[in-house]
Amino acid sequence: MAHIRWGILGAAKFAAQHMGPALHAAEGGSLAALATRDPGKADPFRAIAPDLAVHSDYDALLNDPAIDAVYIPLPNSMHVDWTLKALQAGKHVLTEKPVAMKADEIDSLIAARDAAGKLAAEAYMIxxxxxxxxxxxxxxxxxxxxxxxxxxxxxxxxxxxxxxxxxxxxxxxxxxxxxxxxxxxxxxxxxxxxxxxxxxxxxxxxxxxxxxxxxxxxxxxxxxxxxxxxxxxxxxxxxxxxxxxxxxxxxxxxxxxxxxxxxxxxxxxxxxxxxxxxxxxxDLQVAAFNRSALTGAAYPCPLEFSRGTxxxxxxxxxxxxxxx
CATH class of the missing domain: 3.30.360.10 (Dihydrodipicolinate Reductase; domain 2)
Structure with a gap:
């Protein structure tokens, strides 16, 4: 059965404690790669996914053909740029909240999402x-x-x-x-x-x-x-x-x-x-994302909703x- 192979940009503590386990456990996907400049920070992620591929920079992960989707837990000011780069690299993208710093920045994400034909969303789990x-x-x-x-x-x-x-x-x-x-x-x-x-x-x-x-x-x-x-x-x-x-x-x-x-x-x-x-x-958030990415079904929390917030x-x- 097809599934989503996830990569994470940055070894954020929140990603190690919460989203990394969810990416690996949720139905329809698995954690496959991490990008970090500090190899030592990969250890908690290897405990989740022993076969984890570790890239030394973000672009290398985005260029990895084995990765289908990217989770972005970077600082807020970096969210828009790296979401756009991930979409341009042909990846589905789940970006931590807030996905942007201003509402009109989300318009560019919506346009890039539609142009790429990929799923992009804010990680708004509640x-x-x-x-x-x-x-x-x-x-x-x-x-x-x-x-x-x-x-x-x-x-x-x-x-x-x-x-x-x-x-x-x-x-x-x-x-x-x-x-x-x-x-x-x-x-x-x-x-x-x-x-x-x-x-x-x-x-x-x-x-x-x-x-x-x-x-x-x-x-x-x-x-x-x-x-x-x-x-x-x-x-x-x-x-x-x-x-x-x-x-x-x-x-x-x-x-x-x-x-x-x-x-x-x-x-x-x-x-x-x-x-x-x-x-x-x-887990429920990631499973829903995986389903939408795999089937094309509407995602329950699209960028249009995030724009309103x-x-x-x-x-x-x-x-x-x-x-x-």
Missing amino acids: VFHPQWQHTRDLVFSGQIGQLRHVEGMFCFNNADEPGNIRNQADLGGGAMRDIGVYVIGSTRFVAGCEPQQVSARIRWESGFDVFTDISARFPGFTYSACVSTRLNPYQTMTFHGDAGSVQLTAPFNGPVFGDAAVILRRAGQPDSVARFNGARQY QAMMDAAFADAVALD
């Missing part, structure tokens, strides 16, 4: 998690009545890691680009619509945001969320309706953060709790008020 599909079903089926307000929060504290790429403005660091995609994209996924007005309050540090408070108005409901890389770890999303609410207790990386539960609350009724701790969202982030940055 839409493949059953807790988010369940949440969307609850909202769309009217279980909470009319959706009126969405609130969310996603925080962690990496203040003691000055070398982290998330703390480097020139590499596209900051809270919004790293985790704002989650509180924004998840709302768009569940509600199925785009914001009409967006504003933000931002605390800046050395040219990147470390706290961003986002407000927005969507058709029929309001929105409020904040992200931070300077607060104690915390994450939650709640969708409030006029007849009930849905809360996700570990919406973005459960059960690592905690119990991946979806709680439906309605007046006069006991809470209904659905738990999804067994779901492996990275980036457009909302762009709007928040454009209308931001600086906090002391």
